[in-house]
Amino acid sequence: MSTDVSIATTAPRRSARSGRSTPAPAMQQGKLTFIVVFLLIPVGVYALFVVSPYLQAIYISLTDWTGLTATQTFIGFDNYVRLWHDDQFWIALRNNGILLVVVPVVTVLLALFFASMLNVGRRGKSGIEGVRGSNVYKIVYFFPQVLSVAIIGVLFKYVFAPTEAGGILNGLLNAVGLDALAKPWLGDPTFAFWCVVFVMIWFFMGFYVVLFSAAMQSIPKEIYEAALLDGSSRFTTFRHVTLPLVWDTVQVAWVYLAIQAMDAFAFVHIMLGISGGPGREGDVLGVALYRAAFNRYRFGYASAIGVVLLLLTLVVSIVFLRVARRERVELS
């Protein structure tokens, strides 16, 4: 940790007093009070607003609660059986599956490509370096990350808008003479959901470019020089030098992206609407849950969708961690 250096200079210089110190008995006495006082509020807030809702949700999913009645009738796994027979649930689940596979794969591959260009892409005079303007790219690519998903959703709702509503994508297609391709993107069942997929990749990309860049910057340049002298091609260098050395980071990125990609709520809700877009083909579990709960007041059913989402997240985390595990490459 580089921070230790600054700490040593700024911290009070008293450490020379005694070699080993045993805390005074008074301190031991105050310790328990201190621990309780310091943990009470954080744990209380966390228990009230996070832990208790999660526990309640699992119970509510086993009831037929509509929120309007005071009583919740226990109905066992009926909600889950109903889910099984709900076509709309399967559409949402399918779309979550698509997000889970497509978004991480495309984002990680593109981000690795961009990051390797930006950090080790050029064989300049002073050895391996990033391409020209790489610092600007690193700043620009990160733009979407600092914006709210809601703002991005609104922005792209208008990017994909029909021509007569000033949609810029159709405007661009018309401008380059591809009028035939112009369509109301978000109004077309075949394309609506893929627009969401694109926007999610657009949103995540910068973060992972920066993340992989940080990992690639920590690879010693001598390794690249050696690979160069051995006549290794760019792709071979990437495959046998860069990739193994950033693999740890890629592994973490998989899990992160998989979990993040499950939450397409804001994008779908804003770009396609609460019913999941044209033909309800763009539905995702988050939106289905919200609709069941706050439009139809079927709280038990909504919670069952939530439990499915939780199970999916847990399975994904475990599977991705297992699959991505590989031999670590230790430097030096």
Place this chain on the structure above:
Amino acid sequence: MTAVDEKAPPVTPAPRRTPGVGVGQGALNLLNGTFLLIWGLITTLPLLWAIVSSFKTNREFLADPWALPGAAHIENFGRAWTVANIGEYFVNSVIVVVISVPLTMLLGAMAAYVLARYEFPGNRIVYFGFVAGLIFPVFLALVPLFFVVRNTANLPIVGEALGLNSHLSLALVYVAFSLPFTVFFLTAFFRTLPNSIAEAAIVDGCSHFGLFFRVMLPMARPGLISIGLFNVLGHWNQYVLPVVLMNEQDKKVLAQGLASLAISQGYRGDWTALFAGLVIALLPVLIVYVLFQKQVQAGLTAGVLK
């Protein structure tokens, strides 16, 4: 890695071609450069388009999405601020973040400090209780959370300020949902702080509370800044929690208000005011980011790299 051992000799003998001028390298560089540029354009064009559109009249906006505005119609921003309520939403967002971020930092640091540096039975249980929150999807909690927050209005004394549509409730919910990551991050950070200084402070008669506030907290500043930036952005940009907990028109936060404006307006109405609202929402964040980009990038990625 056998390659490491082969240190490149300072002088390379003649026959080997100098690196960087291989056959087709130039073409490849150009191709790769084009890809980078295209993604750069894909990232910036929608944002630029929003900014340019916010200065147009509605007629200009519809006529040609690519043309520049005839004149800068600043009045769009006035309409957005007042008629479209963006001003109110903006203030709501500021109030919530001003309460939630310092509180998250304080409570997160308190819990993380105790968990990192004090041995007591149950320490691990509390720690993993917090960390488990990282995996659980927010959506699962939404339904009960709505009722928990609604019921806080019935609490004695504090109930008045809580309940649904309360800035304080929303801030507290933000705090609660930010604690897992904040505690996880800061616990790792407090563990790296040297013991000797803490011991010296105690020998000098510092109480546990004094040790935390006067010694440890100042020492943890780099970590607090990273996680602070992370939380500011996270809370400012939050969408799903306010959508569920703030349903009164005048209580909406910025991101939520803009989204509901866009949804309710559909493709009709006052586009340029909406774009002006969009710019009000995105420009401050982008400017802050460009000014502090190193810190922001480090802050946002630090958690993953731990």
